[in-house]
Amino acid sequence: VQKSLWRDLVRKHGRPGGMEGMDSGFAIVGYGKLGGIELGYGSDLDLVFLHGSSNLNAVTDGKRSIANDVFYARFGQRVIHMLTTRMSSGMLYEADMRLRPNGNSGPLVPSLNMFEKYQQNESWVWEQQALVRARAVAGDPAVIERFGQIRHAVLCRERDPAALRAEVVSMREKMRSSLDTSTATEFHIKHGAGGVVDIEFIVQYAVLRWANAYPDLTEWTDNARLLDRLAQHGLLPDRSAEQLWNAYQVFRNVAHRRSLQEQGSLVPIAQLAEECAMVRDIWQGFM
Numbered sequence: 001v002q003k004s005l006w007r008d009l010v011r012k013h014g015r016p017g018g019m020e021g022m023d024s025g026f027a028i029v030g031y032g033k034l035g036g037i038e039l040g041y042g043s044d045l046d047l048v049f050l051h052g053s054s055n056l057n058a059v060t061d062g063k064r065s066i067a068n069d070v071f072y073a074r075f076g077q078r079v080i081h082m083l084t085t086r087m088s089s090g091m092l093y094e095a096d097m098r099l100r101p102n103g104n105s106g107p108l109v110p111s112l113n114m115f116e117k118y119q120q121n122e123s124w125v126w127e128q129q130a131l132v133r134a135r136a137v138a139g140d141p142a143v144i145e146r147f148g149q150i151r152h153a154v155l156c157r158e159r160d161p162a163a164l165r166a167e168v169v170s171m172r173e174k175m176r177s178s179l180d181t182s183t184a185t186e187f188h189i190k191h192g193a194g195g196v197v198d199i200e201f202i203v204q205y206a207v208l209r210w211a212n213a214y215p216d217l218t219e220w221t222d223n224a225r226l227l228d229r230l231a232q233h234g235l236l237p238d239r240s241a242e243q244l245w246n247a248y249q250v251f252r253n254v255a256h257r258r259s260l261q262e263q264g265s266l267v268p269i270a271q272l273a274e275e276c277a278m279v280r281d282i283w284q285g286f287m
Contacts, residue, residue, distance in 0.1 A: 005079060009074060009075050010060075014063070017060060019052065026052075028048075030137040032130070038222065040259060043093065045093045053069065101119075101122075112150070129205075131154060155217070181266065193276070194280035202286055203230070214233050224245060
């Protein structure tokens with residue numbers, strides 16, 4: 001689909017100019033469940049589009065020439081349209097573009113230079129947490145390679161452990177207060193205390209905390225291998241890493257079944273009581 005959309009736009013406006021060493025100069029980065037290789041039946045696609053044009057004055061080489069950034073914005077719009085078109089059987093995935101630099105107020109397809117500047121100088125801790133699970137899923141190999149370099153540099157930045165922990169815990173409490181609909185008898189699988197997000201935040205905090213000393217923590221984006229790598233380095237006890245991964249799999253399996261049955265994220269509190277208690281204990285001790 002991407003190649004077909006690209007050919008149509010190039011036929012109309014020509015190829016972006018000044019893109020030596022690149023093919024399309026465009027890449028798609030997956031965040032969240034897509035980036036973490038954990039897409040479920042009810043997942044949306046957290047996407048960030050990037051282009052490699054660094055010359056603000058560059059234009060396409062066709063008869064109906066337009067600025068490179070306009071070309072990439074139109075291409076991005078077409079990709080979103082194809083992903084979210086509602087067919088007779090419904091929509092495959094919702095596309096969420098809010099994780100790009102400056103969110104919905106930023107350009108749909110920022111340049112690599114803009115992305116790097118934002119991540120290095122302006123991004124919030126929660127955006128750096130999101131970068132832990134980000135990976136390029138399609139596009140120009142040169143843009144993908146540069147994205148990987150930027151991601152690695154940002155994640156490996158030295159951080160104050162106490163300040164980082166305080167930021168992560170504060171964000172977790174904000175999310176819980178607004179998104180956790182657990183009751184005295186029901187537990188929210190994702191946002192409840194001891195649920196999915198607690199496990200994800202432990203992993204993300206640990207990567208941001210120790211990637212400066214252990215750069216190989218940036219190699220993976222999925223929780224399974226990140227937990228394994230944290231245990232290998234002795235940053236998380238083997239037993240805790242195993243317990244977190246086992247609980248995570250239980251939570252995900254329950255969430256998948258409920259999604260297929262078109263049920264919500266609230267389950268009887270007794271159903272996952274053991275896993276929740278275990279995750280809460282590790283959270284209290286680690287965070």
